[in-house]
Amino acid sequence: MLSALRNPRQAASQIITFGLILSTAFMMWKGLSVIADSPSPIVVVLSGSMEPAFQRGDLLFLWNRNFFEETKVGEIVVYNVKGKDIPIVHRVVRKFGTGSEAQLLTKGDNNVADDTELYARGQDYLERQDIIGSVVGYIPFVGYVTIMLSEHPWLKTVALGIMGLTAILQRE
Amino acid sequence: MHSTITRAQNIFGFFTTVLFVLGAIIASTDFLAPRTPSADVFVKDIQVVRGRPHYYSTKKEEYASIRFSLSADFSSLFNWNTKQIFVWVSATWPEPSASNKSIHTNEAVIWDTIITSPSSDHLQNIGPVAMKKLIKSAKGKSIDPSRGKIELRNQKPKYQITAPSGKLAELDDVLLKVHYNIQPWVGILTWTQQVEFWNWKVIEGGVSKIFKLPALKKKDEKKDEKKKTTKKAT
Numbered sequence: 001m002l003s004a005l006r007n008p009r010q011a012a013s014q015i016i017t018f019g020l021i022l023s024t025a026f027m028m029w030k031g032l033s034v035i036a037d038s039p040s041p042i043v044v045v046l047s048g049s050m051e052p053a054f055q056r057g058d059l060l061f062l063w064n065r066n067f068f069e070e071t072k073v074g075e076i077v078v079y080n081v082k083g084k085d086i087p088i089v090h091r092v093v094r095k096f097g098t099g100s101e102a103q104l105l106t107k108g109d110n111n112v113a114d115d116t117e118l119y120a121r122g123q124d125y126l127e128r129q130d131i132i133g134s135v136v137g138y139i140p141f142v143g144y145v146t147i148m149l150s151e152h153p154w155l156k157t158v159a160l161g162i163m164g165l166t167a168i169l170q171r172e
Numbered sequence: 173m174h175s176t177i178t179r180a181q182n183i184f185g186f187f188t189t190v191l192f193v194l195g196a197i198i199a200s201t202d203f204l205a206p207r208t209p210s211a212d213v214f215v216k217d218i219q220v221v222r223g224r225p226h227y228y229s230t231k232k233e234e235y236a237s238i239r240f241s242l243s244a245d246f247s248s249l250f251n252w253n254t255k256q257i258f259v260w261v262s263a264t265w266p267e268p269s270a271s272n273k274s275i276h277t278n279e280a281v282i283w284d285t286i287i288t289s290p291s292s293d294h295l296q297n298i299g300p301v302a303m304k305k306l307i308k309s310a311k312g313k314s315i316d317p318s319r320g321k322i323e324l325r326n327q328k329p330k331y332q333i334t335a336p337s338g339k340l341a342e343l344d345d346v347l348l349k350v351h352y353n354i355q356p357w358v359g360i361l362t363w364t365q366q367v368e369f370w371n372w373k374v375i376e377g378g379v380s381k382i383f384k385l386p387a388l389k390k391k392d393e394k395k396d397e398k399k400k401t402t403k404k405a406t
Contacts, residue, residue, distance in 0.1 A: 116225075125336070
């Protein structure tokens, strides 16, 4: 097992392979981001406010371009509230006006009331620019790993450690 | 070459590949199932009253409450990959100042419902009695298209609508539209179609006649039209 450590040339090549895997993943993510025109083209559902459609840990694919029509009522959008860092996945239930100045109101299917309370102080409606994408595709449960990782941060260290070790210690 | 780690890696890799291919196949079967949705929607009684957006607000706005009747058949939208369909009725209207009244730039949902497949009944957020009844209604069935049939007579709206301007009384060229959104177990989400797509037909009907909102209802201090203040966050 430890022979790789005795052979620096091989060790270096293992590290490069490991780096290559990481950078490929990063490039795929950024590539998807460019195609979908969204800073975060894949999101993991964090709350149960859209149940039963989406559960915690489900994976959503976003699309943030308006080729044929504008973002409209009924679409499930992911938006960021000014000053808050958590993206929220809810459905558009009202839209007044058109274009970038259209006023949009959202609501979670599983919530009793609309999102006015969730918005920033003094903000009654969302604008198109607050939205980072509309949900177009769905894979259940796969994203639960990330919830585990963020709720138990030590898992990250362990996972990275195992990945690094296997990449370095592995022969060929 | 044949270490435990490589074996574990190979198994895991194969497992995920199989899982994704299977998911893709299941998702693509959606395209094989024909969709022939239809809906008829009629406006019944409309009231426009003045009210406040919430208890502590000093702003007065006009709220429209539109009663309607809906007769819809969405049974063809259910197949083995359907998790739920979300059905809603929305009111649309053009900007009063706009010259072209056929372009409806404003839209607000007045009523919606979630129809689950029997396979996702347990995920619904309803009381234990209603849940028992719902599960019992489709016992032994994995798909229950009969749930896609909706008959509503003189239905009270779930949401009273308002506009940013706060003015709604005597608004003209208003329409009710029926929409749906199909949520799959895996794959792409689909909405009410604008164009026919192979096996998937455009919704038949689904639009009401053009109507006009009535004048403001004159009554001494309406107290019961306040919007609910209890709000539930995510």
